Amino acid sequence: MVVELAPDAPLPPVTTADAEQVHDAVVIGAGVIGLSIALRLVLANSARRVLVLERDSVAAGASRGNAGAYAFSDIEPLASPGILRKVPRWLFNPLGPLSLRPGYLPTLAPWLWRFWRASQPARVSASTTAQTALNRLSAAATLRLLDAVDATSMLHQDGNLHLYESTSQWKASLRGWEARRAHGIDFEHAHGPHVAERIAQWQPGLAPGFAAATFVPGWATIDDPHQLVRRIAGHCASRSVRFARATAKAITPLSAVVAVQLDGGCVVFGRHVVIAAGAWSHHLTHSLGDDIPLETERGYNTTLPPGAFDLRRQLTFPAHGFVVTPVAGGVRVGGAVELAGLNAPPNYQRSDAMLTKAKRFLPALKVEDGTRWMGFRPSLPDSLPVIGPARKDSRVLYAFGHGHLGLTQSAATAEIVEALIAGQTPTLDIAAFSPRRFV
Ligand SMILES: Cc1cc2nc3c(=O)[nH]c(=O)nc-3n(C[C@H](O)[C@H](O)[C@H](O)COP(=O)(O)OP(=O)(O)OC[C@H]3O[C@@H](n4cnc5c(N)ncnc54)[C@H](O)[C@@H]3O)c2cc1C
Structure with missing residues (x-):
């Protein structure tokens, strides 16, 4: 069954119901990373009520027009x-x-x-080893994701x-x-x-x-990266993931939930919040005290x-x-x-x-x-993404900074973030992707 959002289908605004309920997860950013995470959360039953916040449209950013390569052999950092x-x-x-x-x-x-x-050679060697492990997981995870959205062909x-x-x-x-x-x-x-x-x-x-x-x-390459992301979005929607058009402005961990302030003054709440806002993600980590380069x-x-x-x-x-x-x-x-x-x-x-x-x-x-x-x-300067919890609060997870490899590593990133939200240890050691590596 092909489930696909129409190109640039307008996203609905945040409703009163969105603001009144506590979501199991709020994902910020409807690029390939955010949507792969949203899908994985509902497929694995780690979160049932998932809200995706996107300020523009599905795949409005880098995920729209990239070269469509699963560059699993691209393991050396640019630096x-x-x-x-x-x-x-x-x-x-x-x-x-x-x-x-x-x-x-x-x-x-x-x-x-x-x-x-x-x-520096020692750092290049460490980054290469970490990137290899992530790409290896990605190769297997990509097949699982494509199968789940009927996109293997x-x-x-x-x-x-x-x-x-x-x-x-x-x-x-x-x-x-x-x-x-x-x-x-x-x-x-x-x-x-x-x-x-x-x-x-x-x-x-x-x-x-x-x-x-x-x-x-x-x-490997995909027919069309934009179409793939629309397909993932369609499968999310068919599993009751809610989409809302809004710009996240700041994130505040509270005792029982995490609050996400939106433009226009509205606030939504999640038990977990995932920042997957691509090249704009650091604007949001500032509100959590993480200064990520x-x-x-x-x-x-x-x-x-x-x-x-x-x-x-x-x-x-x-x-x-x-x-x-x-x-x-x-x-x-x-x-x-x-x-x-x-x-x-x-x-x-x-x-x-x-x-x-x-x-x-x-x-x-x-x-x-x-x-x-x-x-x-x-x-990021070392060509590795940031995947892991915010310093202030482990209910806020970061998943951004994939550089040239965001499509390649999207499915693996989703599996890692889902494991963290489910309270499990990811199958991969994620120390090299820590947001704290820059302090
Ligand atoms: C020319 C080019 C070629 C590439 N080729 C490849 C390739 O062949 N293979 C590969 O693996 N990778 C490739 N990449 C890299 C890949 O496209 C990116 O790494 C990947 O798309 C990043 O995905 P993302 O979901 O993190 O970010 P994005 O796709 O940019 O999505 C982030 C989303 O967050 C939204 N957003 C931002 N801030 C907020 C906010 N405050 N509130 C709400 N929403 C917000 C944005 O509107 C956007 O839709 C290429 C990139 C480029 C530019």
């Missing part, structure tokens, strides 16, 4: 010694893979300092192909691949005289001249209509920081990171720059009639 070497050359190129708006530098400086500290387990234009580029990537091998991740390199034939088997129609490629089989890595893409290219699987162009993905019946070209905060207007020239490069690599790509999009990745 690595390798990236720090490239940063100076990238940073002030407004159309490069990683850019920074100069006016935002003073605001960003404390985060960058933590990012630099996170790139939306998953394409076609792997991912990384493409390198020079041998030196490929060689520079080998350390990262060996780190993945050490964590049990499977891949195949192609390099040498027959590289062109091997690449053409994985993806015909690429421009000639790629010096090497690496194929990762354990990588959440930033946004803004990302851009263009979705081309069906028929744009016969794409067999997701392609990654690591030197350029973007991917090309079969998604939404067409092709989505995008990625990159822009450090410019939550308020600066989008610079869609970044989408256009990636599309131009994609056309160079895929000469038959039809680049007309695309739709451009920008999303706010919620990112």
Whole structure:
């Protein structure tokens, strides 16, 4: 049975009944993280009365237009010694893979300092181990979630192909691949005289001249991330999860319940409250005394209509920081990171720059009639999410900061948060994701 909310169906306002009853759980944010949690809570019977608060619409944030990849092999943090070497050359190129708006530098400086500290080898190693464990749980949990929402057929387990234009580029990537091998991740390199034939088997129609490629089989994509989140929302609604359009302003733990103050002066109550508000979550943790260094890595893409290219699987162009993905019946070209905060207007020239490069690599790509999009990745300096209780009160749980891997890790995050709400020990050691790791 397909249960799906209509695209951008308006959410109802908070009612008097919502304000009068105590919910078992109030979830703030209707992105892939918040809704996966809401669904898991009702499926596992850990909460029967669940209220989801969303200030906009279902999947209004990063969960709407992302690249749709279950990037289970993406285990290394962005802050690595390798990236720090490239940063100076990238940073002030407004159309490069990683850019920074100069006016935002003073605001960003404390985060960058933590990012630099996170790139120290011992910390990279610890983050990689934690990310591997979370991604491993995610791979199994994703199948459980997709099954629960009848979306297994939306998953394409076609792997991912990384493409390198020079041998030196490929060689520079080998350390990262060996780190993945050490964590049990499977891949195949192609390099040498027959590289062109091997690449053409994985993806015909690429421009000639790629010096090497690496194929990762354990990588999957979803037909359309927005449709998936709508599907999860539909299944939540069919199990009596209530949705209300409201902006949460502050959270106050009281003796018997936790109060959530909303814009307009209304208050709702929950036995548990989950903050899953993506890149805006730290605005809410302040009211609980937790100062979490959440930033946004803004990302851009263009979705081309069906028929744009016969794409067999997701392609990654690591030197350029973007991917090309079969998604939404067409092709989505995008990625990159822009450090410019939550308020600066989008610079869609970044989408256009990636599309131009994609056309160079895929000469038959039809680049007309695309739709451009920008999303706010919620990112911590060590590339790990925050999953765990607030310092002041364990009835408030945090589930945000998944950076480039929010879709990938959504189902595992939901299982962990549900276990915490049920008073059980999660199947995974969550110390590395603690909100307290930044003190
Ligand atoms: C270009 C791009 C490509 C990406 N590709 C991938 C990929 O291939 N694979 C992958 O795993 N990840 C990918 N990501 C990352 C992924 O999209 C995010 O990590 C994920 O969507 C975060 O989900 P979320 O639910 O935490 O946040 P969001 O989807 O942003 O949802 C947060 C919600 O909270 C709401 N909200 C905020 N504040 C409040 C408040 N005070 N009260 C009520 N509601 C509030 C917002 O309106 C929003 O709807 C990509 C991101 C980008 C930008």
